[in-house]
Amino acid sequence: MTSLCSVFRDESKLDINYIPAELPHREREQRLLEEFFSFILQCPGRMTQRVILVGDVGTGKTALAQSFGADLTSQTKRKNLKFHYIHINCREFRGSLQPILHKIVTAFRSNYPARGYAADEILSTLMQVLDEEETTLIVTLDEFDSLIEKEGSDAVYKLTRIHETRQGKPQRLSFIFIMRDLKATEQLDDSTKSTLQRNIIRLERYGKPQLIDILNARVALAFRLGAVEEDVVDLVAELAYLETGNARFGIELLWRAGKYADASEFSHVRAECIRSAVSAILPTLRRSDLASLGFHEKLFLLAIARYFKENQEAYVQIGEAEKAYKVICEEYDESPKSHTQIWTYVQYLSKLGILKAEVVAAETRGRTNRLSLPSIPAFELEQEMQFSLQKEKGEP
Numbered sequence: 001m002t003s004l005c006s007v008f009r010d011e012s013k014l015d016i017n018y019i020p021a022e023l024p025h026r027e028r029e030q031r032l033l034e035e036f037f038s039f040i041l042q043c044p045g046r047m048t049q050r051v052i053l054v055g056d057v058g059t060g061k062t063a064l065a066q067s068f069g070a071d072l073t074s075q076t077k078r079k080n081l082k083f084h085y086i087h088i089n090c091r092e093f094r095g096s097l098q099p100i101l102h103k104i105v106t107a108f109r110s111n112y113p114a115r116g117y118a119a120d121e122i123l124s125t126l127m128q129v130l131d132e133e134e135t136t137l138i139v140t141l142d143e144f145d146s147l148i149e150k151e152g153s154d155a156v157y158k159l160t161r162i163h164e165t166r167q168g169k170p171q172r173l174s175f176i177f178i179m180r181d182l183k184a185t186e187q188l189d190d191s192t193k194s195t196l197q198r199n200i201i202r203l204e205r206y207g208k209p210q211l212i213d214i215l216n217a218r219v220a221l222a223f224r225l226g227a228v229e230e231d232v233v234d235l236v237a238e239l240a241y242l243e244t245g246n247a248r249f250g251i252e253l254l255w256r257a258g259k260y261a262d263a264s265e266f267s268h269v270r271a272e273c274i275r276s277a278v279s280a281i282l283p284t285l286r287r288s289d290l291a292s293l294g295f296h297e298k299l300f301l302l303a304i305a306r307y308f309k310e311n312q313e314a315y316v317q318i319g320e321a322e323k324a325y326k327v328i329c330e331e332y333d334e335s336p337k338s339h340t341q342i343w344t345y346v347q348y349l350s351k352l353g354i355l356k357a358e359v360v361a362a363e364t365r366g367r368t369n370r371l372s373l374p375s376i377p378a379f380e381l382e383q384e385m386q387f388s389l390q391k392e393k394g395e396p
């Protein structure tokens with residue numbers, strides 16, 4: 001709840017999952033998507049499409065795809081056409097095709113078993129289900145590079161050529177692939193690459209004036225009238241522009257600055273709140289990265305955060321980190337995962353840049369790993385993890 005004297009009117013409008021009804025400065029890209037998929041309204045079942053959305057961090061790829069999906073869903077409803085839109089972030093599934101396909105099938109058959117079927121089998125079940133439902137489907141595979149990295153050409157080939165094995169049947173499954181750059185597609189074989197690269201929509205970085213428009217629209221939804229003045233929006237736009245034209249960075253800054261303003265009981269978001277917010281948001285680490293972690297990865301990070309908060313040390317030995325993790329598991333009433341599993345977490349968290357793992361000589365003999373937190377204060381990480389774990393457990 002937002003308190004009476006808060007600068008916010010509705011802070012959920014600054015949440016990373018909020019999709020605004022309008023996306024200023026993405027009208028052209030939106031129209032292109034509509035063009036590519038116009039057959040869904042005009043002649044569903046007669047063709048399919050694959051489109052790549054590519055653009056830097058925070059350029060609105062996810063927001064564009066989701067708002068397009070929502071629009072098309074309501075248009076097809078009005079025309080009594082059967083259509084579904086499903087948005088999947090491949091990174092949440094570590095790029096594995098099998099659980100991704102399982103997730104798609106469960107949108108139609110909620111009790112489809114999670115184990116026991118290979119990707120190929122699930123894909124043909126999916127096609128069968130779409131036939132039974134007589135529906136067309138657009139699946140957006142967001143952060144698609146993680147799927148290419150994990151599964152390689154073969155999986156992409158299967159997905160993009162599925163209709164070739166269904167001669168004479170209605171064409172039901174289309175894709176939008178989202179990537180920050182096209183590097184990952186270079187490792188695909190030529191035919192898959194050419195299938196994919198026919199329809200590419202590029203989202204260029206936002207300039208400062210565009211960021212001002214985007215932020216102003218969000219300020220009007222999220223803040224009390226007059227709580228964020230023009231020069232403050234200007235400053236945020238400037239900072240977001242310097243951060244590679246990243247709209248997410250600007251929106252996060254606004255939210256945090258609002259929090260600082262409330263904590264100091266200011267009636268306005270002042271420039272100094274923005275500056276405090278900047279120093280708290282580190283470019284290498286985003287709330288969205290933290291939010292996409294699994295429950296036990298969060299428990300493990302919470303353990304590390306507590307350890308560093310309580311011990312004025314720069315490093316923790318992996319054994320000590322595991323002990324701290326077991327204590328947290330007890331607190332959350334969870335059974336701790338195995339050492340091998342923890343090690344996978346460490347590797348993944350290092351890849352994201354949240355942890356740093358190094359091999360050092362052990363005190364007694366052999367070698368061990370030590371961990372550090374390179375870019376986020378332990379206190380902040382603790383808060384973020386506690387907050388997000390409580391949310392997942394459904395506690396207030």
Ligand SMILES: Nc1ncnc2c1ncn2[C@@H]1O[C@H](COP(=O)(O)OP(=O)(O)OP(=O)(O)O)[C@@H](O)[C@H]1O
Nearest residue numbers: 023024026056057058059060061062063214247248
């Ligand atoms: N044109 C726009 N109008 C309004 N809000 C926007 C616009 N572009 C981006 N945003 C907002 O900025 C934030 C970042 O956008 P989004 O998540 O779509 O970026 P992305 O390109 O998917 O980034 P990433 O590569 O990091 O996933 C979201 O909160 C989104 O709603």
Ligand SMILES: [Mg+2]
Nearest residue numbers: 061062063142
């Ligand atoms: Mg995205």
